[in-house]
Amino acid sequence: MNKEQLKEKRLHGDPLYPANLYDYAPIGSEPLMELHWHTELELLLVTSGSAVFRVGVQSYEVQAGEALFINSGELHEALEGRDCAFRALVFHPDLIRSAADDTLQVQYLDPLLQGRHLAPVHLTNKEPAHRTLLELLQQLLRLHAERPPVYELTAKGLLLLVLADLVRLSEPAADRTRVAADQYKVERLKKAIGYIQSHYSEAVRLRDMAGSVSMSEAYFCRFFKDMTGRNPVDYLNQYRMQQAARLIRSTDNKMTDIAMDVGFNHVSYFIGVFKQHYGCTPSAYRKAAGEVEQNGFSLL
DSSP: OOGGGTBOOOOOSBTTBOEEEEEEOOSTTOOSEEEEBOSSEEEEEEEEEEEEEEETTEEEEEETTOEEEEOTTOOEEEEEEEEEEEEEEEEOGGGTOOSSSOHIIIIIIHHHHTTSEEOOSEEOTTSHHHHHHHHHHHHHHHHHHHOOTTHHHHHHHHHHHHHHHHHHHOEEOSOHHHHHHHHHHHHHHHHHHHHHHHHTTSOOOHHHHHHTTTOOHHHHHHHHHHHHSSOHHHHHHHHHHHHHHHHHHHOOOOHHHHHHHTTOSOHHHHHHHHHHHHSSOHHHHHHHHHHHHHTTOOOO
């Protein structure tokens, strides 16, 4: 099993300008953000309400006006939220990478991208050193939202200023042994979730999930809950519902077909599980999703 199977497949922006802006507000009680990772870096600003996000193995409660820096390859998700909406800029390292190994790349960017220097993840106005950075981030996100002439050039300059502040605030990874141990656990989690995401439409058993990372069922359940806060069967059902929601939003497929596509043999059971996760029936969700997307919001 390749960890690439957990990796988000979406192309953010285009090859000539690999960055994209996303505005997101949930529909009903749907999850804010599923557990995933991508090669791109992400700057996420909470615009209203608050939410608890997990980045790597740490959790952060982020209020409106605060932000997260999510480095390349980091697992991340939103665990819970209260009337939360957020705006996120997702960009590929190629956008800021030097054409050759110069001082910018070797001394500043590589240590940050490779995790040898750890930048702050949670950016808050309570920290004086973060305030200027948050102001720059607000400008950067607004620029991508408005897209005035030559915005890409201005945006790249602002992005480099944001990264310069993050580098200034970063510290060397002091406990290399602990960092390596945490990374090992994250990689095993990526592999397990990769298995779930590759087989969710099938009859997935707990022993299959545990076997994908060579663990006993009991140890795997403890490991998975320690890392994600939920048991693997709950995650499987949540992921199935997220895939169902995508199909409901993006297709006109019948609910019976969607239920089969995400691993349910009985549409009545599928509707019940969907309502448990999203607070409404699939049909009501389809109607609400159309209204939300008309207002310019989208799912990361």
